[in-house]
Each structure stands twice: as structure tokens, then as C-alpha cells.
Amino acid sequence: MNKRIADYYYIFDGRSGRSVAVERSSGKPASVIPNKELDDEMKLARYLESEQSSHVLRAFACWCARQTWQEEAPSQRCYSLWNTARAVCTRRAPVSALREVRAASDNEAVAASTIGLPRRSPEAAQLLAARGCADPDVHTAVHDAMHMSLRWAECVAPSDPETAIRMMRTRHRNALLDAINGDAPFTTKKHRERSDPDPGV
Template identity: 30%
Template sequence: MNKNKQNYIYVYDENHHQIIVIDGETGEKIDQKDDRVTSILKHFQEEGLTAKLRKFAVWCARQANEEIKPIQKKLIDLAESAIKGEATTKQLRELYDETEGAAIATDTVGLRQGSDKAPAFLTTRECINPNPYDAALQAARFHRLWAELKHKGSGDEKFLKEIKVNTAGDVVRDTEQKQVDYLLDLMNTDD
């Protein structure tokens, strides 16, 4: 990750249902190249491993949420039903569209104010993105953003000791490594 990451602005693109990163100094959109997580997710997509893509999105949501609120539980429950083949794309789309207003409000208020609760909610919402690849990709991005904002906003000394006063970039790299580790574990499972 770039050392100037703290100068980036994160905006939720409601048309494409994804997070966009903008350079705070130039105002230009940052071209996001494939990282290790994206490469593995693309492999899963190419192999048709949709359940594993959605499992990863759910894992990201659970990592980013210390406590699951009722609406988040509803989202995760539907995603887990989709993993088992018990929920349809139509059901996913309906709930995804139904929560669009909450996503926009979360972006407008939460992300722009630097709240770590905003990307935590958006990570959870992505679990039900009708496209399993997009669900996993966006959940991974929001999960990393959550880790960065949590690190920046934490005045808790215990948290600082746990991360050994790493920079935000180190926290994002650590989060990405955890994501890679989980994806590699998923590769080795039959379900």
C-alpha cells in the first residue's frame, strides 16, 4: 500500500456499488491494481467457487463487526442461506436494493467522518451483493478500510499495544494478510 494512504478519500459509488479511492491532494481517482486477495478471488470466480466467495465476504463481515446488530444479522443469515444454496439471487438482490438507502447514508455520514462503524456495516451489506465475486471483493476492501479507520480512531492503549503502534499501512497489510490466510484455508476445503 502507498505510504500516502492517509491522504486518500473513500467514496461509495452508488451506481456501481463499490468503494472508490480518490487522492485527497489531486482529486484524481486512484487506479486500484490487483493485490493478492483480488488475485485469489478472481481464481475462485474463474473456478465457479461462488460459495467460497460468499463465505469470504461473511468472514470479512464478522471480522469487522465486534457485535452484530439485527439488520446485520439479517444480512449475514441471508448470505449464509445463499452459501448453502437455500437463497436465490432474487432474494439477495431484493434485500441488497432494500438496504441501498442505508448504504448511502452510511457513506454520507459515517465514511466521510472517519467512523469505523461505516465500513463495518458496508462490509456486512456486501455479503448479500447478488454477484458473489463483487460481494467478496467489496467486503475485502471495506474490511481493510475498517481496520485502517479503527486503528486511526483508537485511543485505547490496549489496542495500541496489540498492534505495536503500527502505522495505518501496516494495519492494512496485516488485515490483507489475514484475508489471504483465510482464502488459502478456503482453497483447502471441499465445501
């Protein structure tokens, strides 16, 4: 069975700027638990990076965050985080820009982590997915964007969260496998010159 929000405590770590998922049963952060929820996907992601580049990996993290836009347009804050991450993976902005845009959303991230997620708020998961893809460390970006997109899928399908989580995980794996085979839905080369419209306009 897939993990759910109830299986974790969410703590905002001011030092790293991350919403850290701590497994209730072990007391360990989700990202370091052996056989953790996203172990198979992270192995695929690292293989993709070794075959292509960290920029493609960042593009995948952005794609994961964007999966949370299916029900409604993101907030301006989410879009700003996502757009900055996209600019980094297409080499239009330095990694330092990620630190700046994340710092501007720290207060909202604290509320999303400690109040929004425990209340199964899709908007909280959406914000944290956007912050995830904008983490300066690309492996953390991939892990957090995937994790929070799973939490979003759970939040928007309260009547059948297990199926929603399973379907999102399948989308993650298929996107990674497509990328490894050279046909990703998120490759930076394909979208290098594309500029998505600002939802605030």
C-alpha cells in the same frame, strides 16, 4: 504503503446499490485501477473459484464481513445482510434475496458512504462490509467485503492504522490460501448445517 480512507472518495451509486470507492489521485473507481489495493487478493479469489465454486467465494466474502464483528456485535441490519448472503452461499436462498435485503438498507448505506466513512466510523465500515458480501455479483461481493473490512480495521485503530490494515490484509490472504489448500475457515461444506445465533435475540 496501504491505501487509507483519505485516499478515496466514497460515492453511493444508486444504480448498482454500491458504495463506490473512487481513488482521489486518478478519479477512477478502486475496482478498476491497475495494481489496485486488492489486486493480489482478487487473483487468489478467482483462482479459488476456478478450483472450487462461486459458493465458496461467497463464503469468503461473508467471512471478510464477519471480521468487522470483533469489537462488538453487529447491528440487526448488518446481521440480516450477512445472514442472507450466507443463505445464498449454502443454497438456502436464491440470489434474488440479496437484491431485496440490500434495497432495504439503501438509506443507511448512503449515510454510511457519504458521512460515516469520511468520519472514520467503524459502524459505517461494518455496515458496508455486510452489504458488500451481499452483492449479487460474487466478484463484487469479494472485492467490497475485503475493501470495507480494511476500512473497518483502519477505523478501529486510529493510533496505528497502517499496522491494522496490513494485519487484515494478511488475514485475507491466509484465508484464501487455506481455502485453496482445502482448509478454509469459511467453507460452506463445514458450516452447511450450522446456524449462527441472531444477535437481536
